[in-house]
Amino acid sequence: MGHSYRNGVLIVFALSVSAWLFPGSPPAAPGDDAGLLKQAKELLGRLPTVISSSANPVTPARAALGKMLFYETRISVDGTVSCVRCHPFSLYGADGLRKSVGHDARPNPRNAPTVLNAAGQISAHWTGNRKDVEDQAEQAVVGPASFGMPSSEAAEKKLRGIAAYGPLFERAFPGDPSPVSIGNFARAVGAFERTLVTPSPFDGFIGGDGKALGEAEKLGLRQFISAGCVSCHSGVYVGGGMYEKFGVYEPYWTYTKSPEIDEGRFTVTKSEGDKYVFKVPGLRNVEMTSPYFHDGSVDRLPDAVRVMGRVQLGKTLGDGEVGTIVSFLKSLTGRIPADALLVPILPRTD
Amino acid sequence: MGHSYRNGVLIVFALSVSAWLFPGSPPAAPGDDAGLLKQAKELLGRLPTVISSSANPVTPARAALGKMLFYETRISVDGTVSCVRCHPFSLYGADGLRKSVGHDARPNPRNAPTVLNAAGQISAHWTGNRKDVEDQAEQAVVGPASFGMPSSEAAEKKLRGIAAYGPLFERAFPGDPSPVSIGNFARAVGAFERTLVTPSPFDGFIGGDGKALGEAEKLGLRQFISAGCVSCHSGVYVGGGMYEKFGVYEPYWTYTKSPEIDEGRFTVTKSEGDKYVFKVPGLRNVEMTSPYFHDGSVDRLPDAVRVMGRVQLGKTLGDGEVGTIVSFLKSLTGRIPADALLVPILPRTD
Secondary structure (H helix, E strand, O other), X not given: OOOHHHHHHHHHHHHHHHHHHOOOOOOOOOOOHHHHHHHHHHHOOOOOOOOOOOOOOOOHXXXXXXXXXXOOOOOOOOOOOOHHHHOOHHHOOOOOOOOOEOHHHOEOOOOOOOOOOHHHOOOEOOOOOEOOHHHHHHHHHHOOOOOOOOOHHHHHHHHHOOOOHHHHHHHXXXXXXXXXXXXXXXXXXXXXXXXXXXXXXXXXXXXXXXHHOOHHHHHHHHHHHHOOHHHOOOOOOOOOOXXXXXXXXXXXXXXXXXXXXXXXXXXXXXXXXXXXXXXXXXOOOHHHOOOEOOOOOXXXXXXXXXXXXXXXXXXXXXXXXXXXXXXXXXXXXXXXXXXXXXXXXXOOOO | OOOHHHHHXXXXXHHHHHHHHOOOOOOOOOXXXXXXXXXXXXXOOOOOOOOOOOOOOOOHHHHHHHHHHHOOOOOOOOOOOOHHHHOOHHHOOOOXXXXXXXXXXXXXXXXXXXXXXXXXXXXXXXXXXXXXXXXXXHHHHHOOXXXXXXXXXHHHHHHHOOOOHHHHXXXXXXXXXXXXXXXXXXXXXXXXXXXXXXXXXXXXXXXXXHHHOXXXXXXXXXXXXXXXXXXXXXXXXXXXXXXXXXXXOOOHHHXXXXXXXXXXXXXXXXXXXXXXXXXXXXXXXXXXXXXXXXXXXXXXXHHHHHHHHHHHHOOOOOHHHHHHHHHHHHOOOOOOXXXXXXXXXXXXOO
C-alpha cells in the first residue's frame, strides 16, 4: 500500500515505454485482469504437455530409455559423468555452480542452463552452439569438458558393452537396423527432455484461473511487461526464443562483476555484431536455478533483476518494482513431472 | 539335469565340509525345503523394515531431511560432491567404478560399497575405518577424496548459508539448541540410510514362502552353505558382520590381478594380523553392484565367485556350482524403497 503512489508513477512511465514496444496492445490497467490475461496470452503463453518434434517423435519407449541414459555414467571417459551430473532434478535441472564441471574436474566455459523446458528454445546452451536438445546430448558425449570420450564410436562401443540396452533401443527405434548408436542415444535423451515441462501457477492464470496468481504476482507480471522485460523474455518459455546482446546500455560486466569477459555468440559466428550476444534464457523456474547469467556471476534473483534493468533497459529498478517482478518470476516455478523425479534403475552386465 | 550327477558328488563333498563348519546343524538334503529354510533362518535371516539405532532414532522428519542432504552438493569444496555421487540409486547405491572419485577428480583408495543395507553392518567402508553410517557421513564431508572441505566448521557454515534448512533441522532434532550442525547432518543422512533396506525374493523364502525361490536358487543356497561361503557371509546382510583375511589359501592378487596390493585393515590398526584383512561385504544386491572387491578388480559376478572359491576356500568351483551360487546371489536383489527412488527438491536461497 505504501508503494502505490510510486508504483502508479512507474506504471504511467512504463505505459509509455510499452506502448512504444507493443503499439497494437496497450498494457492492461491495474485491476484489469481480463486485459492482463489477454496480454499474457499474446506475449507469453501456456506450456504444452510435451515439447514435440517431428524429427524426434516422443514415444513412451523412447522417453523411458532416454531417462535411463540421462543417468548413464558408464559411457563417459572416466565413468563419472552423465547428463544428470550437470542437470540434477534436486536442483531443478541445473547444478548450482557458476560454471559446470566435467570429467576429470574440467571446467565448462559457462553455467549449465536447466534442462527443464529447454527443448522448446531456439537452441541449446548460451551461445547457440548446440542446435537443439538432441544435438546437445550428442555433442556432450565427446565434449572435452563433459563426458570426454575421444569419439562417438568409442562411446558407442561402451554403450554396446551393456548388453541389456539392446532390446530397449530396439523398442525405442523400431525398424532401425543398428539401433544402439550415439545418434539414438541423443534422440532418446532428447525425447526424455521433451517431456520435462513444468506447469506453474502462471499457466493456471493463462488457462483462465484468475486466482492462480496473487495480487503481487499480477502486479509483477504487469511490471514485467511494462518495464520492457517481455520484449526479450517472451513466448511460452518466457525467453529462449532469440539472441540478444547482454549489455545494451552498458557493458554487462560493470554490474555482474564477472571476473572474465565472455564474447558470447561471437565465439561461434565470428561476426562482430554477435559480440556479447547470448541466447535470452527462458525464465521458467528461474527462482530455483541460481546462480544467474552465462557465467553464474550473480547469486540472488533480485540482484539479477536489477542487473537486467541497468544493462538491458537502461533503468534503475526500485526495490518495490524488483520485489513484485520477483514475485511474478516465482509464479513461473512449476512442478517437475513425477516420472522425471523417479530415479531409473540401470541395466547391469552379468 | 546334465549336472545332477556332478552336483550330487559336489553336495556329498560339501556336506562333509559343512558338517565340520556347522556341527550342530547338518546341511539340509536336496528336496528338504523345510530343512533348508530352518538353516537359512539360523545362518542368514530376514531384513528388518528399518535398521534402527538407539543413538540415532529414525524419525520421518530426520530421514526426510537426510534424503535431501544425501543430494546436497553445495556443502562440498567445489560444489560437485554429495553422497549420491558415489552412491546413486540408479546403480543400486554404488557407482560402478573400480575406485570412486571425489572432488577435483581425486581418486578414493577403494571401491564404493553400496549404501543399501549398509547401516546394518559392523562398520562402514572396507577396512573398518568408519564406525557406522553416521560416522561415514560425517567424515566424508572433510574427506580429502570425497567432499574435501577443510573442516567441519567450514562445511557447517555452508550448510547454514542455505537458510531454508533451518526449520528442517529444528524439526528433525527437536530440543537441540543448535540444530544446524555437521553432527546432525551426519545423523540425518544416517537416519535416511537406515531406511535403505531392500527386501528380496530370499526374504520371501525366509518368511515361509517356499515358492519365492526357484529350484536353481534353492540349490545355490544349499551350495552357498555347504561350500562354506556362509561361514563369513552370514547373518541378515549375508556378510558385513566380521573382518576376514582376503586370501586365506592364496594371496588374493594372484586371482583378482589387482594392479596394487592393499594391506586392508592393517592400514587402520597397524597390527600384523590385520594384513590383507577386509570387512566381509554384505552380498545383498551383489548382482547390481559390480565391479567387485575392495579395488573393483573383478567385473563379473561369476568370476568373483570363482576368485572367492580359490582364495578363501581353497577350491576350484565348477561352472555348475558357480552358476547355481550366482542364481542364489541374484535372489538377494531386492526392491529399493520407493521413497528413496524419488529425487528430493533442495531448498534455494532467495
